[in-house]
Amino acid sequence: MAIPTKFKNEVETQASQPFTRVARWYRQSANAFRQDPRLWFGVVLILYIVAAIFAPIVSPYSPVLYHPSIATQGPSLAHLFGTDALGRDQLSRVIYGTRISLSVGVITILLGGIVGTILGLIAAYFKGWVDQVITMIVDAVLSFPSIVLALAIVAAVGPSIINLAIALAFVRIPIYSRIARGQTLQVAAQDYIAAAVANGTRTRKILWRHILPNIVSPLIVQATISISFAILDESVLSFLGLGVQPPTPEWGAMINDAQIYLNSDPWMLFGPALAIILVVLSLNLLGDAIRDRLDPRDRVQAMAMAQE
């Protein structure tokens, strides 16, 4: 297959000029960013992570201290997103809110991903009744509308950050379990696994050292893509009053507070709404870009399109 013209230029320029390592790295990333502008949303994401880690340094005011004298003020230079009903700076609360959303998002996919992967791995490796039981349980969890099940769990165990993450992780288990099961079925059928079994390698070692490393990449892609779902679900639960409890700043809860002032002070929505939309959009676009890069079928398609 001929090299598409788009890529040919790049090869030539790279070959014709000598580069130091840094300059080449810079050049390559500049090319990647130009070819796929979606990667810029990665920068946005890094800003969110920085905001979450350094919240006390970057936020201009305290997110929890009341200042009744400056309550419900519109956006100004001093308070970019205005102040809420208790006179707290909305921008500072939005910045602190990144901590909750990002950490719940990450904990959710880690927890759901690990449990789901283990279940899928065991089901596919041991087959038989083990597989049937696990598949049935996974199908049962999948039979609930996910947010409804998460709501019920939080309603039962009580609202808190940890409970929220556990509930959201629980409803995400089936996705990972199904992917892990499918991948393991393929890998376990390979000769080297049969060889390991014949060698008398312990089952735990086969699962951990021989199978897991070979099934992990599609799971990581899935996890990256579904952080945004976890963040959205988390904000829904908090909006309904079932997530993080006051005075902890959280985007969904802030929007719930703003709802009361929709008629008189609609700008109160702006900060937290923008924060959620931008982070979810960034994660979605970045996830799309990653998937396009990793999925060879799509890449062939993209090359074919470039040739057209």
Next chain:
Amino acid sequence: MARYILRRLFFIIPVALIVSFLTFMVIHLVPGDPARVLLGEEATPETVAALRLQLGLDKPLIAQFGLWFWQLLHGNLGQSIQLQQPVLEAVVQRLPVTAELGISSLLFSLVLAFPLGVYSATHRNTWIDRLVNVLTLTSTAIPVFVLGLILILVFAVDIRLFPPGGYTPFTDDPLANIRSLILPMITLGTGTVAVNMRQIRANMIEVLSQDYVRTARAKGLPERRVQYIHALRNAVIPVITIIGLQVGAIIGGAFVVETIFLWPGVGQLAVSSILSKDYPMIQGIVLLSAFSYMAVNLLVDIFYAVLDPRIRFDKQ
């Protein structure tokens, strides 16, 4: 065909049992005595003791589940603490409101997604295709409650085109019913437009590259006829499956949308039950949502098998 349906029904029984068991366990996750949890704070010790006996709380967990499931088979989902009314009765009363919202949003989503998907597929990589892609992708990033509040702000507060909330039964005043439906319908339907549109676009692209489409073109049929009659018909089939999956998102979304727009449906009932710790009601609604979601997907699978004979013969 009958054999396929029977097989599917047979496989759904164990899953339905596990679903029931998981829902049953929700009460046991609540800290404290399940009988007291089910009766609420104001129950007398006598009624608590009576319910303890009825639930078989002195028996092993599996026996308790058996007792509960037996009641379930008789249509008894317990008594709501908040409403002092049987759970099933309360849900059935509110079901038409939620059904109206859910079905109309699904239709709204499809009515928008079909032309967008077909147009994007037939005009691949044009600026309109890219614009549609960006817009639908952005729409998935907007949480349903933010979209609802923005729509209220624009269409009910700024320009008073639609009511900001509330529900008028169709039988009382059809026009007011439709006016009160528009904003909630758009709010709930928008989230699924992107998924539907992308699916339709991908299917259309695949179908349009097939030989029979080339044949249709070669024999000189007008392009419009090739696209809409020959290609679209086959591109539609896979969409039905994802519609089944979307019913889950719609049920969950209805909880939020009904709360924002003050619609007296099952979703609002669920949220108010959660906030007032009405556990029998929560349990009932969760179970019924799961069962209806399962039923929809079963129907989708059967419908799919009717349309595509490969499916029903493949698994035998």
